[in-house]
Amino acid sequence: MNPTIELLKSHRSIRKFKDQQIPRELFEELIRAGQSAATSSHVQAYTVIHVVNPESRARLAELAGGQPYVESASDFLVFCADMKRSTEAAERSGADVTRGMTEQLLVASVDVALMAQNVVIAAESAGLGICYIGGIRNNPQEVSELLKLPEHVYPVFGLCLGYPDQNPEVKPRLPLASILKQDVYDDSSDEALVAEFDDTMARYYRERTGGNKSTNWSEQLKPLFTSKLRAHMKEFLNKRGFGLK
Amino acid sequence: MNPTIELLKSHRSIRKFKDQQIPRELFEELIRAGQSAATSSHVQAYTVIHVVNPESRARLAELAGGQPYVESASDFLVFCADMKRSTEAAERSGADVTRGMTEQLLVASVDVALMAQNVVIAAESAGLGICYIGGIRNNPQEVSELLKLPEHVYPVFGLCLGYPDQNPEVKPRLPLASILKQDVYDDSSDEALVAEFDDTMARYYRERTGGNKSTNWSEQLKPLFTSKLRAHMKEFLNKRGFGLK
Numbered sequence: 001m002n003p004t005i006e007l008l009k010s011h012r013s014i015r016k017f018k019d020q021q022i023p024r025e026l027f028e029e030l031i032r033a034g035q036s037a038a039t040s041s042h043v044q045a046y047t048v049i050h051v052v053n054p055e056s057r058a059r060l061a062e063l064a065g066g067q068p069y070v071e072s073a074s075d076f077l078v079f080c081a082d083m084k085r086s087t088e089a090a091e092r093s094g095a096d097v098t099r100g101m102t103e104q105l106l107v108a109s110v111d112v113a114l115m116a117q118n119v120v121i122a123a124e125s126a127g128l129g130i131c132y133i134g135g136i137r138n139n140p141q142e143v144s145e146l147l148k149l150p151e152h153v154y155p156v157f158g159l160c161l162g163y164p165d166q167n168p169e170v171k172p173r174l175p176l177a178s179i180l181k182q183d184v185y186d187d188s189s190d191e192a193l194v195a196e197f198d199d200t201m202a203r204y205y206r207e208r209t210g211g212n213k214s215t216n217w218s219e220q221l222k223p224l225f226t227s228k229l230r231a232h233m234k235e236f237l238n239k240r241g242f243g244l245k
Numbered sequence: 246m247n248p249t250i251e252l253l254k255s256h257r258s259i260r261k262f263k264d265q266q267i268p269r270e271l272f273e274e275l276i277r278a279g280q281s282a283a284t285s286s287h288v289q290a291y292t293v294i295h296v297v298n299p300e301s302r303a304r305l306a307e308l309a310g311g312q313p314y315v316e317s318a319s320d321f322l323v324f325c326a327d328m329k330r331s332t333e334a335a336e337r338s339g340a341d342v343t344r345g346m347t348e349q350l351l352v353a354s355v356d357v358a359l360m361a362q363n364v365v366i367a368a369e370s371a372g373l374g375i376c377y378i379g380g381i382r383n384n385p386q387e388v389s390e391l392l393k394l395p396e397h398v399y400p401v402f403g404l405c406l407g408y409p410d411q412n413p414e415v416k417p418r419l420p421l422a423s424i425l426k427q428d429v430y431d432d433s434s435d436e437a438l439v440a441e442f443d444d445t446m447a448r449y450y451r452e453r454t455g456g457n458k459s460t461n462w463s464e465q466l467k468p469l470f471t472s473k474l475r476a477h478m479k480e481f482l483n484k485r486g487f488g489l490k
Contacts, residue, residue, distance in 0.1 A: 001274060004249050004370035008278040008363050021379045029246060031425050033253040035418040037362060041469050042462070044419050053428045079339040085423065088286060089439050090470045102489070103382065103475035104484065106354060110379075110401065117282060118253050121366055125249035132283045134355075136349065148429040156355065173280040174289050178330065180276050183298045184393040187330070194334050207397035217287070218334040224286050224415070225335045230348035234489060237347065244347070244489050 007125055010171050014129025015069045017162030022074050026126055030161075031124035037114040042196070045108035047082040049147050049155075050075065056146055063142050064135035064158065074162030078136060078143070079116045081108030084152040099152060100243030108242075112156050123161055133158030142234045151241040158244050169208070172200050174217075194218065251486055257415050259414025260314045262407030267319050271371055275406075278367035282359040290353035291360050292327040294392050294400075295320065301391055308387050309380035309403065319407030323381060323388070326353030328487070329397040344397060345488030353487075357401050359473045368406055378403030387479045396486040414453070417445050419462075440464065 001009075031048060039045070051057055054071075060078075066229035068075055083104050087097045120130050136143045136158045143155045180194035197218035205213040237244060248255075276293060284290070296302055299316075305323075306315035315321055328349050332342045365375050381403045382390045388400045423438035443461035450458040482489060 002336060002370050004252060005274060005278050005367045008367055009281045011281050013283060014281065019376050025292060026427045028421060028425075029250060029355060031421060035421070035424065036254045036256050036415070038256065038258060038365070038375075040379050041466070042416065043466065043469065044424065046424060047430065048425050049430065050427050056428060064410045077362075078300070080430075082424075085419075085435060085439065086466050087470055088435075089443075090466040092436075093463040093467050095471045095472040096465040098473050099474065101474045102479040106382070106401070106478065107379070107474075109351060109354055117359045117362035118366075119261065120283070121363075121456060122250045122253055125247050129442050130283075130297075132285075134285045134352070137351070148431075150432070153430060156351070170281070172288065173277075174330075174438055176273060176280070179280065179289065179291060179327075180273075180293050180295060182295050183301060185294065185325075185398060186393075187395070189362060190330060190333075191337075194330065198334075217301045218338040221288065221335040222340040225290065225332050225342040226340045228343050229346045229352070231346065231490075233351065234347040244478075245473075 008121065010170060011124065012168050013131040014164045014166060015131050016164070016166040017069065017073050017129065017160070017167045020074065020163045022119050022128065022161060027075065030122045034115040036118035037118040039111050039114070040107045043086045043111065045082050045086060046112035047080045047153060049078040049080060051078060059146060060136065060143065060158065064133050065138045066134055067133060069131060069157060069160050070133060073160035077159045077161065078155050079112045079157055079159060080148060080149060080153050080155050081105070081112050082153045083108050084150055087152065100241055100245045102244050105237065105242045105244065109156055115224065116157070116159060119159070127163065128161055129164035131160040133160060134226040136231065138232055140233070141239070144240065154237060154240045154242060172204055248342050251364065255415060256369065257413045258376040259409045259411060260376050261411040262314065262374065263410045264317050264406070265319065265408045267373065267406060272320065272373040273368045275386050279364035282363040284356050284359070286385045288331045288352065288356065290327050290331055291357035292325045292398060294323040294325060296323060304391060305381065305388065305403065308384040309378050310383045312378060312380055313387065314376060314405050315378060315403060318405035322404045323392060323400050323403055323404065324357045324404060325394060325398050325400050326350070326357050327398045329395055332397065345486055347489050347490045350482065350487045350489065354401055361402070361404060365402070372408065373406055374409035376405040378405060382475055385478070386484070389485065399482060399485045399487060415447055
């Protein structure tokens with residue numbers, strides 16, 4: 001196993017950060033590393049908003065469902081899927097552009113995720129810790145207004161960055177055999193593999209809490225699916241010009 | 246700049262591979278590195294299909310729009326967004342699950358992209374080359390049937406993996422200032438920055454083709470947006486149980 005693979009396998013989210021700034025040069029290097037990720041048809045369908053204003057940070061921490069590290073991390077980024085820049089460039093070159101296609105939502109959402117993951121790996125390679133903040137999709141309209149996002153741009157997730165002031169364990173993952181299949185999707189062993197993973201996670205929670213937390217993977221997922229998950233997203237995307245056509 | 250950031254910044258797609266197998270141990274290590282990526286609420290909403298069968302590979306090369314490297318790469322993976330495993334696990338634990346939410350499409354598409362990008366970085370750190378294949382969304386229904394994907398699973402992109410038998414240049418990216426903004430989305434300089442990038446890309450194409458290719462970024466994007474981009478995707482996702490609710 002080489003050092004890069006070791007780095008990848010040592011990832012865990014960091015939610016407590018030292019009061020130490022990331023040098024601007026390093027910060028820009030992380031974003032450039034992000035830009036080097038593969039991009040669909042070279043479209044680079046993303047914009048990163050670096051949120052520096054303290055009031056905006058406090059407001060985003062609230063909007064993300066009360067996540068204080070959004071405010072306390074050294075740096076906070078909002079990764080946006082952006083179909084504005086590229087479609088306008090094509091238009092200026094004479095293209096008759098159709099916007100709002102579902103496929104454009106996918107292209108931009110995948111593009112920004114690949115880019116962000118490169119930023120994350122670069123950050124972790126430089127000794128920084130990170131935490132993705134999907135919670136900005138709790139209130140995506142308010143987030144968009146705060147950041148003055150125009151049409152055809154939507155906030156996909158946030159990212160806290162900073163020097164770690166905690167050292168949590170790496171969280172277990174599903175057995176390889178459950179997520180890797182050969183030639184066809186054969187899930188005949190999946191129930192057994194999930195049961196095995198439930199045991200792993202039960203042990204993990206027990207050990208971390210001195211026996212106080214009795215739960216497992218399947219149990220932890222229940223609240224996520226029992227209510228309608230962020231039921232506002234369809235209408236929100238429509239409003240942002242990602243019309244799901 | 247540390248070696249990991251250097252690696253990230255040296256990415257370019259590889260479409261010509263040596264006739265050399267990836268050892269199984271390394272291959273599994275890449276997938277495990279992928280699994281270590283951050284995942285929304287620990288849901289791990291992905292499945293990777295490792296396509297080994299030569300007939301399937303040939304068919305996928307066709308379905309992706311005639312991309313021969315899908316067949317000739319040492320290994321080919323199809324990365325699927327998977328909301329089946331996790332929702333069924335929650336159901337077995339007693340959750341009353343609502344499926345088909347737009348948000349679930351986003352969670353799963355982002356989860357699988359973060360995971361894939363880790364696989365890519367791990368592969369490149371081990372001297373392999375890669376090429377993402379978004380072209381499998383040209384014929385997603387046929388791809389799903391070939392791989393026997395069940396409902397609530399959809400193929401997001403493919404990935405060619407292998408030992409590089411070519412050494413293409415790194416492709417330029419948009420100026421940092423156009424994709425990185427502070428506090429708010431201010432695009433007052435975007436048109437000028439895109440014009441600057443059009444010049445960069447025009448020079449890049451000219452130099453690579455001995456002066457024969459006269460185009461730029463904006464021109465190259467025109468065909469992408471002039472027709473309706475993969476207009477089948479909405480109906481396809483609906484059929485797969487990603488109902489855009």
